Amino acid sequence: MSMQSQDIIKRSATSALTPPPHARDQQAEVAKLIDVSICIGCKACQVACSEWNDLRDEVGENFGVYDNPRDLSAETWTLMRFAEYENSESGKLEWLIRKDGCMHCADPGCLKACPSPGAIVQYANGIVDFQSEHCIGCGYCVAGCPFNVPRLSGKDNKAYKCTLCVDRVSVGQEPSCVKTCPTGAINFGSKADMQFLAGQRVAELNGRGFANAGLYDPQGVGGTHVMYVLHHADKPELYHNLPKDPRISTAIQGWKGWLKPIAAAAFFATIAGTLFHYVGVGAQTLDPEQEDEEEQA
Amino acid sequence: MQIGRRQFFKLCTVGAASASAATLGFAPGVALASQSRQYKLLRARETRNNCTYCSVGCGVLLYSLGDGAKNAKGKIFHVEGDPDHPVSRGSLCPKGSGLVDFINSPDRLKYPEVREPGSNEWKRIGWDEAIERIARLMKDDRDANFIERNDKGQLVNRWASTGFLGSSAASNETGILDVKFARGLGMVHLENQARLCHGPSVAGLAPSFGRGAMTNNWVDIKNADVILVMGGNPAEAHPVGFKWAVEAKIHNNAHLMVVDPRFNRTAAVADFYSPIRAGADSAFLLGVAHYLLSNDRIQHEYVRAYTNAPLIVREDYGFDDGLFSGYDADKRAYDRASWTYELGEDGYALRDETLQHPRCVFNLLKKHVERYTPEMVSSICGTPIKDFLHVCEKLASTSVPDRTTSILYALGWTHHVGGSQIIRASAIVQLLLGNIGMPGGGINALRGHSNVQGFTDLGVLANMLPGYLTLPSESQQSLQAYLDERTPKTLVDKQINFWRNTPKFMVSFLKGMYGENATAENDFGYDWLPKWDRAYDVMAYVEQMHKGQVNGYVVQGFNLIAAAASSGKVREGLAKLKYLVVIDPLTTETSSFWQNHGEFNDVDPAQIQTTVFRLPSSCFAEEDGSIANSARWLQWHAAAQPPPFEAQHDGRILGSLMTRIRELYQQEGGTCPEPLLKLDWHYHDPKSPHSEELAKQINGYALADLYDDSGKPIAKKGELLSSFAHLRDDGSTSSLCWIYTGQWTPAGNMMARRDNTDTGFGNTPGWAFAWPANRRLLYNRASADPSGKPWDPKRAFLHWDGNAWAGADVPDYPVGSPPNSGVSPFIMLQDGVGHLFSMGALVDGPFPEHYEPEESPIPANPLHSGSGKSPVTRIFKDDLPSFGGREDFPYVATSYSITEMFRHWTKHSRLNAIVQPEQFVEISEKLAASKGIAAGDTVKVSSQRGYIRGKAVVTKRVMTLQVAGQEVEQVGIPVHWGFEGVTRKGFLANILSPRVGDANTQTPEYKAFLVNVEKA
Known part of the structure; x- marks a missing residue:
């Protein structure tokens, strides 16, 4: 199934002089919208992700929190991160739960940093995908990611992360995590539709007293194809250190950009x-x- | 080859240049065609089924290898949600998402095995040997211990020394076979997980409204204006059903409130959270009732027309200092004669429509709850007064006709000594608010297992028969005596009192049990049914087992040692059995109770003389059949692969056993073979009854040509019945479970229907089949006032079209009974109205009352002068020393499920083990600090009954409460681990729980008992 090679708009370690075929890139950009305000942290997305992608991480241990496994890994591509927050304004406890994983940046730091040709690609619909057979295991993508998402596998020394279920999306289905989400906290569609939906959700949250609710679609990385609705969009760091203004590091920008x-x-x-x-x-x-x-x- | 320095430099330069060129993107494009992963389901076989875990009953699609060709053996490799399903709409929770790892668990049993007495190992045996040995053990025990007549000479036909546990995750077809198998042999101990789970729901809801089931349905929750989640945690235990609570928030601007001992994942998305001390729910709800009554925030017209508020109670009824009238301290029981209405000369209850009479239910209720002031509630519950008042105010906002509250609860209410009465208290609140029968209203009992509703409906409970008929007691010596006692009298003129049809249901059941052998002359085989003499609930049976009075136990899909209270005592009891037969898809702690697992199960196998058989059965994905979800939907599912290795369907296992036992009786005779041999066991293959045959038997047949009153033909002899209205008490109909009649009619299998058309309010009557009579919202006539006008024009659920009731749902009402006919909407009750006062239906009072848990953290109940504990709870003498005091065990423990796991089951699924790998307990920051415990430390939690160890989750979500003037700490104990499974090994949490239960149902107190916590 090499059809996707027609839809690739960016490839790692490839210059503009030898671009991938891009005659057929008139596709709608897709996006996943994660509404943290109605996420119950059930981990259905986490399990469905591993199930669909045939991943089985180690059975680990409890570290005194609900976050399990403890971190993303080559075999855990998405992870619920839990934070207990005492809101001093409302005097109420809030349990902020964020689904962590690849943000599918419009300007992907991983792709930019990758020295192996074609090991990281971006499709016309916005999905950033790792082509593991081309991965040389250098770990530059890990350093290049402003969200600290890709992980190297100890088994094969290749990097892995969420593919946004490109195998499902390419046949017209939604990603596995989206389909399974019990409360509808994860939605999927065109990026424009998701931005519109986010606007409605933000308005609803404003009505419930969350004056700073907003959409997280950071422009420092050109926007993302995984976006969050946050009740406290002014303080994304509350959500287990979601970066406030993520950017690709200057070194990589320089090295792979203007340099x-x-x-x-x-x-x-x-x-x-x-x-x-x-x-x-x-x-x-x-x-x-x-x-x-x-x-x- | 010699390389000089210069050559080396040259080579280096070329190499660097090439590498740079490649890095800069000038590499030749060889073998770099990018591709995404192949889509793996392209031609996989897709089979529709329902998730086997909880009672939401989500639709699942099972994908298996092969396309169904005869030569390909199906093997499930992927499971995802069914987008057509009206409730789940493609979603699955973490348990459902991990189903493939349960189906393919390394812990699936592959072959029949036996563990011989004193042995330390399993030995593989063949099916023939297993069936032969078990049949022999059962027959020998039955022959030796079957009781045909009791001491008084009464015919009782019971066999108490071997018991049977069925599985509420099995299909209804397996369930009805359990009933036929166990009752046919004369067993009185026949139980399923409902006993340990939602027993109090039936005991609380049926006397209030008529049926012991969730009043509304999952999707209907979206119609609510206010949602109170209390005694439940649907975001964790029923995540996909909870979808509709979130929907209510987003699209109906609903206010979602959570009242719970800990800030759980439901609270994480709620608009309001308030803490409560575990075991204080009655006080909270009675406080709400007091608030509504004292502030006049009730739906007056509804209360007057549709509740028993105007009915007058007998003069000798009374309540004083925690005791209702009629208490007998020696028996620790009430004489309930005074807890009823004063009857007029016409035999009907006296009433006062003005609600002025001091003894009308309304005024008695007002008086009863006046002690539950906000201050008192706060003192008992530890809930801050302002939080309590917030909840009251929001609930009161729905006392107007055009707003509704939906109450969602689960085991947080049922797992208490006063569980049934907590649910009763919620019923009082909802009746006062006029929220029963309304879309977006109701009391929604969120049941546990996927088919615990079905197993309750089918009467797989010691004291029950299918369709909520009761198993006869030994005092009911004839069918007539039984029917006279069990058929209720109508208490208010014109009312339907649908249970007046009890004789039709019972006789049709007997015809289903005994077939042609049941005749009018022999009371339709009534004598062959076992008659009970005392309680045979799980806790009572464990007591008997522990005393050495039980010899055999057939345990099908039930992890008894993990699920029952006080695991240590269960283990000791199992060790006294002669034989234990475990039928299960998985290896369970119950089957390996004799194995030493160190600290987790410290036993000496050599000392245990029980013969244990372990028979591998199929799981949900390998069978055809139906399960009933919480909303009473009977959904048919299909097998996607054959049972693995030598595993067999439950039907085949029970069929083979029954056939062999009957052969033995025919060959060699024995004690009282008649009931067993008269049992109708005519199946195409008696050794393996098929689901379809059983489903049709449950539905029932016309055994003669049937005509209605006007002489119009209804059904021909041999045809399936289409309605329970067609059942007869003369033996001309059969139905093994009358409420299920209509599930498989001459038009086909109604349970397999898949039309998800929304007929309004999210109602989908074309999907599957709901009992009774495909009604989706119980008591729906109460959505309109007596004149037929909807209380809320936005919620016009039913309307009178001039000739009949019509609308979004099947009317739960005589369809041709016009408005203002005086027929009230609660058609199952003797008086037709909802019960604020439940009369003598519950053993511990016609009104709820707050009693302290048996193990209480406070020295006295602020309400009463005495012990302040329920005067009628049952405690076995031998268990008295197993209760601990607040001096040694100062903290309140409450046990529960968390969302990643399902009871003691998902620990066999790798996907679920990954996301919750290890046992933990939750404690407050304050308690942790006082004990020097940090998050992640191992702690030891002990009760008077034993101890467990687990990791400490130190959290702000568990709060220190102020109760009756003292600080109370609570300790949260998730229950999911054990010494079998693919998680890290853990302790059975029920080592800690006490052996005391709800007074009405003996459902154990799992949610409020005392423990100590130390750093381990």
């Missing part, structure tokens, strides 16, 4: 200089004695 054309130019200049030198000056010659001396030195 890249300069590097390319320098590269060609070096090659050209060497060539001109060879043609114009010729190869340097050494007499054998001199070489012997150098060898013994």
Whole structure:
């Protein structure tokens, strides 16, 4: 099933001079909207994700909290993170539960950082997918992700993360976590529809006294294809340290961004200089004695 | 090859250049075609089924290998939700999402096995040997201990020394076979998990409204304006049903409130949360009733027309200092004669429509609840007064006709010594508010297991027969005597009193049991039924077992040692059995109770002489059949793969056993073989009755041509019946469970229907079949006033069209009885009205009262001068030392389920084990600090009955409460782990729980008892 190669708009370690086929990229961008305000933290999404993707993480231990497994891993692609928050304004306890996992950024830091051609791709519908057979296990994607999502597998030294169930989406189904969500806290559709729905949800939350409710669709990464409705959108860090203004790190921006054309130019200049030198000056010659001396030195 | 320095530099330069070129994207495009993962379901076989865990009854799609070809053996590899299902709409909770790992669990049993007395191992045996040995053990015990006549010479035909536990996760077809099997052999101990679960729901709801079931349905919750979740935690225990509470919030602007001992996941999305001390719910609800009455926030017209508020109670009824009239301290029981109406000369109850008479129910109730002031409620419950008043005010806001409250509860109410009365108290509140029979109203008992509703309906309970008929007692020596006692008299003129048809239901049941052998001459085989002499509930049977009075136990899909109270005592009891037969898809702690598992199960196998058989059975995904969800929907499901290895269907196991036992009796005679041999066991294959045959038997047949009163033909001889209205008491009809009649009619299998058309208010009458008579919202006539006008124009659920009642649902009312006919909407009750005063239906009072739990953290009940505990709870003498005091065990323990797990079952599913791998307990930050406990530390929790260890979850969600002037700490104990399964090993939480139960149903107190906590 190589049809997706037609729909790829970005590939890791590929320059604009050799772009992927992109004649057929007139697709609606998709998005998953996670409404934290009606999420019960049941972990159905977590189980459904592992079930659909044939993942079975280790049976771990309890660390004194509800978060299990303790962290994302190569075999846990989404994870409920729990935070108890005493709201000093309302005087009420709030249990903020956030489904963590890949945000499918419009401008994916992982893809940008990846040095292996085609190991990370972005489809026209916005899904960012890892092509594990091309993964070289360098871990740059982990460093490149502003949300700390990809994980390297100890078994095969390849990186893994949520695919937004690209295998389901590509045949017209919703992702597994979306379908299973008991309360409808996870929705899926076109990004425009999800933004519209988020607007309705925010209005409803405003009506219930959450004046700072809002949509989390951070523009620092070009927006995301997984978005949150938060009751406290002004303080995303309350939700188990969801970054307030996520950006791709300057190093990667530099290295893979503006440095890249300069590097390319320098590269060609070096090659050209060497060539001109060879043609114009010729190869340097050494007499054998001199070489012997150098060898013994 | 020699490489000089210069050559080395040259090579390096070329290498670096190539790598740079590649990194910069100039690599040749070889073998880099990207592809997503293949879609794995393209041609997989899709089978529709229902989730086997809870009573929401979600639709599931089972995907199995192969396309159904004969040569391909189905193997389920994926499960997801059925988007067509009206309740689940494609969703599944974490348990349902992990079903594939239960179906394919490494703990599935593969072969019949036996553990011989004193042995330390399982031994594989063949099915023939297993059936032969078990049949022999059962026959020998029955021959030796069957009681044909009691000491008084009464015919009792009972066998008490072997018991049977059925499984409320099995299908109705298995359930009815359990009834035929156990009652046919004369067993009096026949139980299922309902005893340990929602027993009090039936005992609380049936006397209030007429039926012991969830009044409304899952989807209807979306129509509520206010939702009170108390004594339940649907976001965790019924997540997909809870979808409709969230829907009410989003689309009906509902206010969702949670009152619970801990801030749970339902509270996480609620608009309001208030803490309460575990075991204080009655006080809270009676306080609400007091608030409504004293502030005049009731629906007057409803109360007057549709409740027994105007009816006058006998003069000798009374209540004083915690005791109702008629108490006998020696017997620890009430004489309930005074708890009824004063009757007029016409035999009907006296009434005062003005509600002025001092002894009318309305004024008695007012008087009864006046002690429950907000201050008193706060003192008993530990709920801050302002929180309590917030709940009262929001509930009171629905006393107007056009607003409703839906109450959602589950085991948090039933698992208390006063469980039935807590539910009664909620019934009083909802009747005062006029919320019963209304869309978006009701008292929604969220049942536990996927088919615990079905097993309750089928009477798989010691004192019951199918369809809420009761098992005869030994004093009921003839069918006539039984019917005279069990058929209620009409107490108010014109009322339907539908139970007046009891003779039709009973005779049709007997015809179903004994077939052609049941004749009018022999009382339709009534004598063959076992007659009880005393309680045979699970707790009582464990007591008998512990005393060595029980020899055999057939345990089908029931993890007794994990589920019953005081696991230690259960283990000791099992060790005194001669034989134990466990029929289960999984390895359970009950089947391996004799194995040493260190601290978790510290026994010496050599000392245990019980022969244990372990027979592998199919699971839900491997059978055809029906289960009844909480909303009474009978949903038919289909097998997606054959049972694994040598596992067999329950029907085949019971059929083979019954056939062999009957052969033995025919060959060699024995004690009283008649009841057994007269049992109707005509199936295509008597060794393996099929689900379809059984479902039709449950529905019932016309045994002669039937005509209605006007002589019009109803059914021909041999045809399936289409309604319980057609049942007869002359032996011309059969039906094993009258309330299910209509489930399989001449038109086909009604349970397999899949039309999800919404006829209004989210009602989908074309989906499956709901008992009774496909009604989806019970008592729905009460949605309109006596003149037929809907109380709320927005909620016009039924209307009178000039000739008949019509609307979104089947009327729960005589369809041709016009408005203002005087026929009241609660047609199952003798007086036709909802019961604020329940008369003598409950053993512990016609009104609820707050009594302290048997193990209470406070020295006295602020309401009473005496012990303040229920005067009628049953405690076995031997158990008295097993109760602890507040000095040694100062903290209130409450046990529960969490959303990732289902009781002691999902620990066999890897997917669920991953998300909750290890046993834990929840304590407050204050308690943790005082004991030096940090989150993640291992703690030891002990009661007078034993101890467990688990990780400490230290949380703000468990709060220190102020109760009766002292601080009370609560300890939360999830129950899901054990010494079998794929989670980390753990302790059975019920090691801790006490052996005392609800006075009406003996459902154990799992949710309020005393413990101590230490850092381990």
